[in-house]
Amino acid sequence: MILKLPDGRRLEVNETWRSAKTLGEALQVLDPKLAKKVIGARRNGEYVDLYFRLPSEDGQLELLALEDEGAQWLYRHSMAHVMAQAVKRLFPEAKLAIGPPIEEGFYYDFDVPEPFKPEDLEKIAQEMQKVVKENHSFERMEVSRQEAMKMIKEMKEPYKLEILNELEEGEQISFYKDGEFVDLCRGPHVPSSGLVKYFQLLEIAGAYWRGDEKNKMLQRIYGTAFAKKEDLEVFLKRREEAARRDHRRLGRELELFSMEEEVGPGLIFWHPKGMTVRRELEKFEVEEHLKRGYQYVATPHLGKAKLWEISGHLSYYRENMFRVEVEGQEYFVKPMNCPFHIMMYKSKTRSYRDLPLKLAEYGTVYRNERSGVLHGLLRVRMITQDDAHIFCAPDQAQGMVAEVVDLAFHILGTLGFKDYEISLSVRDPENLSKYGGTDEDWQKAEAALEAVLKAKGLPYKRMEGEAQFYGPKIDVHVKDAIGRLWQLTTVQLDFVLPERFDCKYAADDGREHRPYIIHRALFGALERFFGILIEHYAGAFPVWLAPVQVAILPIADRHLDYAQSVQEKLKAAGIRSELSYSKHKTLSYRVRDAQLQKIPYMLVMGDKEVESSSVAVRLRTGEDLGPQKPEAFIEELARKVAERR
């Protein structure tokens, strides 16, 4: 057995290993000083604690100190127990459900007669402090199923009983005990409750037992914990930073968009400034799509029920569709554009010479999302997609997918998204029958998608069972300026809709063939993408996107004429500017205002500038670029805009 020590050393152990029962004991014999530092270990990516039973076969065990990467999975789990312990002390009637560590912290679900109140968090946190101070050791108890049953019945924990009953035969059943608190738990845990002192309770939320809305709603408390005080502070700072960037706040402050209670939830008003950003994004996309042979179309917002029956939407998407009645006939508002693009494809006989046919549309679709999931621009009912459907021969699919992926990287890269995570969603090998299309279609298509990613040398995650029922897909996730991942681009192959709508083309063999359809969107929904973009840039858009690119700031009213002449020049060069002047407002006031509006450039002009026909340039960063000739400034700025910087 090879031990990788926290300090990076590697240690080969044999004798100690054989004679000891658990990792903790082995370390005691091996090196008591080391044993004090180690709180657990990682083995083949799985976390274990000091109770870990030493395996007879050789292998590698990576010992973890409290500060080590990965140790948080242990101490956060323990902190969840500490929290449950505190809750049990304060609310003895609370029933325990589950309490795992999660990506950014931990939670524990409780069944309590009264939901927790915000004030309760404070009390619970104080009680947790006590548990931490008491410094109980976490003791693991391994028991038989019968003993476990007896213990849980005595503890009167119905949810634990349910969990126990579902544990598979032969699995080792264990409890962990710290002080008076005992919990059915597989571990792993840190040695004692006093090791981690820096924690914070974050939210109370309702959560269904096992996430199923048919089950009872439990009360969940979220929290997080860190080994070092600084790390907790950094974490809390980052949450503040995310709040500072909140697109809902910035959207109002910068007059980008709004939602109106009188109109309805999830319906977006793009205000002039927001629409300016959107128009620039669209302009960029349209340019790039035309270069690649896409053709833009526009299609209706409604269609008869029959159409959605053929497409299959009525059988699997009906609850998300808005129904309208027209002259006694049933219509549905479109939740997707595909059937319409297919109708356009079918409007005449297609030949292989027409393929690939790339139909693109900024189509606004409507989806009846459940009210509880709506969230600012990120989850809405009005969805403007940068959508396109590519009709192609099966053997063209691979080339098309490669082109879409390249296009996505080009466009997203220009917007400052440089880190990508890619997933390839394929069939569930266990359950092949639930998918449409032929087995051959699937095998070829999955191979084609994989080949695209391999040829580009892109790392990707293969997600079995995540494919749509009509075909496999590639999704691109991007990392924003503060490291959050967002799923944007999607490229989906479809062999089912061509069949349902009986799409055909005449091939060069003189026979009719069935095309593939590729559904693809780069930004996805413009509304959602805009929300992401606002947060990504914290509202400070690069100059080519900025709704107002230049603020013109004359100092006194005698400089107004000159200011207007400068604005004319900017306008002639296609630059968006605002002349900010009011006889009541000082220059400082207007500078601050422009700054808060995150306008990239401010041009100040007073006597000096009028005299020398120049403008004093200030950036929104506060940097002073000094006086420049308006023409030189405009030329430089126009170049930046043209380069989309």
Add this chain to the structure above:
RNA sequence: GCCGGCGUAGCUCAGUGGUAGAGCAACGGUUUUGUAAACCGUGGGUCGUGGGUUCGAGUCCCUCCGCCGGCUCCA
């Protein structure tokens, strides 16, 4: 949809049963301003909606609407 919290002026918020407030914004005036907030004044509200309790409701109760946090990263 479900659980909890919230809803007072355009915005941010005070106001716990007894005459609806502040700051900012808007508007009017004084000031003619040199790089993140000059000064004085004025208007602005069915306290989200509808109902109820009460002599009296922004405040207490119910209904609806909307917003916010969440709703398996499984002992």
